[in-house]
Amino acid sequence: MTDPAPAPHLEARGLGVRFPGGVQALSGLDLVVRRGELLALIGPSGCGKSTLLRVAAGLAPPSEGGLTVAGEAPARARARRAVAFVFQDPTLLPWRSLHQNVRLPLELARVPLAEQNAAADAALALVGLSEFAAAAPAALSGGMKMRASLARALVTRPELLLLDEPFGALDELTRERLNDELLRLWERDRFTALAVTHSVAEAVLLGDRVVVLSGRPGRVVADIAVALPRPRRAALVGSPEFAAIAAEVRARLRAAAPPDPSDLLART
């Protein structure tokens, strides 16, 4: 007998988000992320990927349908520190040391100081930054800042990690290293993760599935299983199996994207 599929962790049903100015960012979006799954989300610019993450974090309300995290409203899941967010910008407070930045979520939650310190030590060790605990963010490279941002997200041991293009601003080699790091952390703790990316290779490298959203308003137009063995590392990107899945994702993404104005010009 095969094991039953893990329970849904994040579940969106008929989700729509319309902003006060009238922009419809998402419409009729159905999506399930199972517990312990790492799901990559890709779609044309402006299709509502960040909006979906913001709804999942309880930072934006749905205007139609709904989204639950572990069966409860996202704001409740966030209040019990079960959800963490990593943004493209590391958003470290410049006047605080790395250690003070990493322990901030626990400080805000009024966790006892000794516990804050122990958890921040462990999180910094996890991302290889222990020796920079006392450093100011300004003294670090972009990749190190992003590592610290990851440590700050993981310090609460979240059940669900939301990643919004976290390595998008980094050079290719640093990005590769950080993807390997993220995979290593996920293999260790098996939190559920929803990762937005603009890179097809990154989506296939990270995801158990790659979900493709259509152009605005965003809804799911393809849900592609990534049948590649784990553990995975960036070196896998050159393999023929990888290339075949990436080609499928690319084709679905191209079909989902609005026409490129330069194509239209070329045809006239």
Ligand SMILES: Nc1ncnc2c1ncn2[C@@H]1O[C@H](COP(=O)(O)OP(=O)(O)OP(=O)(O)O)[C@@H](O)[C@H]1O
């Ligand atoms: N607070 C807001 N008020 C009004 N419109 C918004 C707001 N936030 C986002 N939008 C609009 O909603 C749409 C979806 O935005 P969103 O940032 O979710 O897309 P995205 O897929 O993450 O884009 P990108 O890939 O370029 O980062 C866009 O048209 C954006 O301009």
